[in-house]
Amino acid sequence: MTTSVRSPWGPRPEGVLCDFVDGESAHRHEVYVQLRPNEAGLSLSYTDDRGQAQTWIWPLAQLRHVEGQTKLKWGPARLGVFTNVMTPTARLYVRDTDMLHDIETRAPSLRRRAPVTGRGRLMGLIAGATGSVALIVFFLIPLIADQLATLLPIEGERALGEKTYQQVREAFSGGFVPLGECADEQGLAALKQMETKLLAASTLASDAVQLTVLDFDMVNAFALPGGRIVVMRGLIDAAETPDEVAAVIAHEMGHVDHRDPTRHALRSVGTFGVLSLVFGDFAGGTMVLMGANQLVNAQYSQAAESAADSYAHEMLPRAGISPGALAPLFERLKAEYGDSEGLASHLASHPQLGDRVTRAQSAAESYVDEGVPFMSNMAWQRLRQICD
Amino acid sequence: MAQLLKTDVEGRLVPLLSLSIWTAALSVVTLGFYRFWMKTRLRRHFWSAIRPDRTPLEYVGKGIEKFTGFLIALVILALLIGVVALILVYASFALFQEEYEAYLIAAVLAIPLIYFASYRAKRYVYARTRWRGIRFALEPAAGKYTAYAMGQLFLTLISAGFFWPRMTFKLEKFRTDRTFFGTQRLNQGGRWTGLIKPFLPVLISFWVILGAIGGAVWFAAGEESALSVWVGLVPLLSIVAIFGGLFFYTRYRVVALRYMANHKTAGGVGLISSASFPRILWLNVAGYILTNLFTTLASLVVAGVASGVLVLVFPGLRDFGLFATGAVSDGSGLGGEGMPSAEVGVFFAIFVYTSTLLFFSVFRQTFVLFPVWRHYAETLTLTGGEHLRDIAQRARDEAGEAEGMAEAFDLGAAI
Numbered sequence: 001m002t003t004s005v006r007s008p009w010g011p012r013p014e015g016v017l018c019d020f021v022d023g024e025s026a027h028r029h030e031v032y033v034q035l036r037p038n039e040a041g042l043s044l045s046y047t048d049d050r051g052q053a054q055t056w057i058w059p060l061a062q063l064r065h066v067e068g069q070t071k072l073k074w075g076p077a078r079l080g081v082f083t084n085v086m087t088p089t090a091r092l093y094v095r096d097t098d099m100l101h102d103i104e105t106r107a108p109s110l111r112r113r114a115p116v117t118g119r120g121r122l123m124g125l126i127a128g129a130t131g132s133v134a135l136i137v138f139f140l141i142p143l144i145a146d147q148l149a150t151l152l153p154i155e156g157e158r159a160l161g162e163k164t165y166q167q168v169r170e171a172f173s174g175g176f177v178p179l180g181e182c183a184d185e186q187g188l189a190a191l192k193q194m195e196t197k198l199l200a201a202s203t204l205a206s207d208a209v210q211l212t213v214l215d216f217d218m219v220n221a222f223a224l225p226g227g228r229i230v231v232m233r234g235l236i237d238a239a240e241t242p243d244e245v246a247a248v249i250a251h252e253m254g255h256v257d258h259r260d261p262t263r264h265a266l267r268s269v270g271t272f273g274v275l276s277l278v279f280g281d282f283a284g285g286t287m288v289l290m291g292a293n294q295l296v297n298a299q300y301s302q303a304a305e306s307a308a309d310s311y312a313h314e315m316l317p318r319a320g321i322s323p324g325a326l327a328p329l330f331e332r333l334k335a336e337y338g339d340s341e342g343l344a345s346h347l348a349s350h351p352q353l354g355d356r357v358t359r360a361q362s363a364a365e366s367y368v369d370e371g372v373p374f375m376s377n378m379a380w381q382r383l384r385q386i387c388d
Numbered sequence: 389m390a391q392l393l394k395t396d397v398e399g400r401l402v403p404l405l406s407l408s409i410w411t412a413a414l415s416v417v418t419l420g421f422y423r424f425w426m427k428t429r430l431r432r433h434f435w436s437a438i439r440p441d442r443t444p445l446e447y448v449g450k451g452i453e454k455f456t457g458f459l460i461a462l463v464i465l466a467l468l469i470g471v472v473a474l475i476l477v478y479a480s481f482a483l484f485q486e487e488y489e490a491y492l493i494a495a496v497l498a499i500p501l502i503y504f505a506s507y508r509a510k511r512y513v514y515a516r517t518r519w520r521g522i523r524f525a526l527e528p529a530a531g532k533y534t535a536y537a538m539g540q541l542f543l544t545l546i547s548a549g550f551f552w553p554r555m556t557f558k559l560e561k562f563r564t565d566r567t568f569f570g571t572q573r574l575n576q577g578g579r580w581t582g583l584i585k586p587f588l589p590v591l592i593s594f595w596v597i598l599g600a601i602g603g604a605v606w607f608a609a610g611e612e613s614a615l616s617v618w619v620g621l622v623p624l625l626s627i628v629a630i631f632g633g634l635f636f637y638t639r640y641r642v643v644a645l646r647y648m649a650n651h652k653t654a655g656g657v658g659l660i661s662s663a664s665f666p667r668i669l670w671l672n673v674a675g676y677i678l679t680n681l682f683t684t685l686a687s688l689v690v691a692g693v694a695s696g697v698l699v700l701v702f703p704g705l706r707d708f709g710l711f712a713t714g715a716v717s718d719g720s721g722l723g724g725e726g727m728p729s730a731e732v733g734v735f736f737a738i739f740v741y742t743s744t745l746l747f748f749s750v751f752r753q754t755f756v757l758f759p760v761w762r763h764y765a766e767t768l769t770l771t772g773g774e775h776l777r778d779i780a781q782r783a784r785d786e787a788g789e790a791e792g793m794a795e796a797f798d799l800g801a802a803i
Contacts, residue, residue: 152481160481
C-alpha cells in the first residue's frame with residue numbers, strides 16, 4: 001500500500017515489519033522493529049516523509065500500552081498498540097505474535113498510567129457542587145415554593161391536588177388499575193357527615209375540605225393541595241372509635257389551613273427536577289416512585305406539625321371531641337409496631353410521637369365531655385364498611 | 389494515483405455484551421455516578437473497533453473529566469431546572485389549572501439549550517478522538533451554532549417543513565466546516581437541494597397528517613354531516629401517513645448521511661459512503677426484536693432468582709412461588725403473616741424496574757447500535773490516501789466542560 005522511497009536494491013533492514021505513525025503527520029510508515037536486549041530498547045527503522053532513513057530508539061522502560069487498547073484483535077490474532085511516554089502521540093502497531101510476546105514480557109511498565117493531576121481542584125469542585133445543590137434544594141427552592149404557595153389561587157391548588165391525587169393512586173396500585181376509592185353509599189353518607197361536622201367546628205370555608213377513603217392497607221391519612229384529605233382504609237380499621245379518626249383528620253385540616261400540602265407539592269417539583277439531574281436519567285422511574293412515596297409520607301417541618309396539632313387541639317372540642325382522642329390510637333400503634341418498626345404508619349413512626357401524645361393529653365385536661373357522641377354507633381359501623 | 393482506503397470493523401458481540409453488562413450494573417450500584425466511566429469505556433470499545441486503512445481509531449477521553457464537567461454544569465443547571473420548573477408549574481396551575489402549558493414552555497426554553505449542549509458535547513468528543521496519533525478538533529462556536537440553528541428551525545417551521553432538508557444540510561455544513569483532522573480543515577461540499585428528493589415523501593406524509601387533523605377539526609366545527617364518510621376515513625389515512633412518514637424519514641436519514649459523507653473533503657482526502665437503507669432497516673428491525681426477546685428473558689430470570697430469595701426470607705410468600713417478586717412489587721404479597729413490609733415492596737418494585745431498563749439498554753447497544761455503527765463504518769471508503777502525509781498534528785483542545793451540559797438533556801445517553 002504505502003509507497004516506499006527505499007530503494008528495492010538496497011539492503012533490507014533487520015527486524016520485524018510493523019506499522020508506525022510518528023505523531024507528527026497522518027502518514028503511516030512501515031517500520032522494522034528490533035528488540036535490543038543489551039541496550040534495553042526497541043529500535044524502529046523507517047523512511048520519513050522526506051525520504052530520509054530514520055532510526056528511533058524506544059527504551060523499554062518508557063514503553064506504554066495505549067489505554068483502552070490493550071486487548072485489540074486483528075481477526076483471530078492480537079494487535080498490540082504501543083506508545084512512548086516521551087512521544088505520547090506516536091504509535092507502534094504490532095501484529096507479529098513473537099514480537100508482541102517479547103515486548104510484553106520485557107517492558108516493565110506497560111500499564112503504568114500518567115499521574116493524576118488536579119486532585120485538589122476535583123475535591124473543590126465536588127464540595128462546591130454539593131454545597132450549591134444543597135443550597136438550592138434546602139434553601140432556595142423551599143423559599144420560592146413557600147412564597148408561591150401563598151399566591152396560588154384556589155382553582156390552581158385544586159388542580160394541583162387532583163394531579164397529585166391521581167399520582168398517589170397510580171403509584172400505590174402496583175398494577176394498571178389505580179387504587180380504588182371506597183364508595184359504599186351508606187359509608188359515604190357517614191363520611192360526609194363527619195366532613196360537615198368537622199368543617200363546622202373549624203375556621204375553614206364549608207367547601208375547603210373533601211374527605212376520601214382509599215382502599216389500601218396502610219394506617220395513614222394525608223392532605224393534598226386544594227383541601228382533599230385522603231384516609232387510607234388501614235387507619236379506619238385500626239381506629240376503635242370515630243373520635244380517633246376525626247382527631248387525625250382535624251390534624252390534617254390544620255395542614256390544609258396552613259397550606260402545607262401546596263408548599264410541599266411545589267417544593268417537590270423543584271427538588272425532583274434537581275435530583276433527577278444529579279442521578280441521571282437511569283433513575284427517572286425510581287424518582288417518580290419515590291416522589292409519590294414522599295407525598296404520602298410527607299414529613300413537614302417540626303413547626304408545621306406542631307401548628308397543625310395546635311389547630312386540631314383548638315377545633316376538636318368545638319366538634320365535641322377530646323383533644324386527647326389521638327393518644328390511644330398512637331399508643332396502640334406503638335405497642336403493635338414499636339417506635340422504629342412502625343413501617344405501616346408514619347403517624348406511629350413520627351420522631352416526636354411521645355411529645356405529641358403528652359401535648360394532646362395536656363390539651364385534653366381542660367376539656368369537659370358533654371356526653372354527646374361525635375357520631376352515632378350506626379354511622380360509625382357504616383363508615384367502617386365503606387370499602388365493602 | 390488516487391489511493392482508496394477501505395474501512396474494517398473488528399468487533400465481536402460477546403466482549404461488547406460483557407462490557408456493557410458490567411458497566412451498566414456498576415452504574416446502577418453507584419446510583420448512576422459510574423455512568424461517566426461507563427461512557428468512556430464504551431466509546432473506547434466502539435472507536436477502536438473501527439479501522440480505516442487498518443489503523444484503529446482512538447478515544448482518549450477520561451471518565452474523570454466528564455465527571456468534573458458534569459459538576460460544573462450541575463451548579464448552573466440545578467438552579468435553572470429547579471427554579472424554572474417550580475415557577476413554570478406554579479404559573480401553569482395558577483393560570484390554566486393544568487400543567488401541560490408548563491411542559492410546553494419548558495420544552496421551548498430547552499430547544500436552544502439542547503443545540504448548545506450538543507455542539508459542546510461534539511467538540512469534546514472530537515477533541516478526544518485520534519487516528520494515527522493525529523487529533524481531531526471542532527472549533528468552539530456553540531453560541532453561534534445555537535443562533536444559527538434557531539434561524540434554520542424558524543425557517544423550517546414557517547415553511548411547514550419544506551426547508552427541513554436545508555436545515556439538515558446547513559447545520560451539518562456549519563459543523564463540518566469547523567472540524568479539523570490535525571492541521572487540515574474539513575469541508576462540506578454539495579447543495580441542500582440534493583436532499584429534496586429523498587425528503588419529498590416524508591414531506592407529503594407530514595402534510596397529509598396535517599391536512600387530516602385540520603380537516604377533522606374543520607368538520608367537527610361545522611355541521612356538514614353529508615361528508616361523514618370522509619370523516620370516517622381520517623383516522624385510517626392518518627395511520628397510513630404516520631407509518632409511511634416514519635419509513636421514509638428513516639430512509640431520508642440514511643440517504644442524507646450518505647450524501648453528506650460523499651461531499652465531505654479534508655484537503656485532498658475524500659469520503660465515499662455506500663450505506664444501504666434496506667440493510668439499516670433490517671438491522672434495526674432484527675436488532676429490536678432480539679433486544680426485546682433477550683430483555684424479557686433476562687428479566688424473567690432475574691425475577692425468578694429474586695423470587696427464590698424472597699421465598700427463603702419470607703415464608704409467607706411460599707404460595708406465590710416463582711411469582712413472589714411480582715406479588716411483592718404489585719402489593720398483593722405485602723403486610724400479611726410472614727410477608728415483607730411496604731418498604732421492601734417499594735424496593736423490589738424499583739429493583740425490577742431498573743434491572744429491566746438496564747437490560748434493555750445493554751441489549752440495545754449490542755444488537756442495534758453496534759451493528760448499525762458497523763454497517764456505516766464498513767461502507768465507508770477514504771479517497772486520496774496519498775494526501776494524508778500532508779496532514780500534521782495539532783495542539784490539544786482542553787474542552788474543559790466536557791459534555792456536562794449534554795448530560796442534563798440525555799443527549800447521546802449511551803455513547
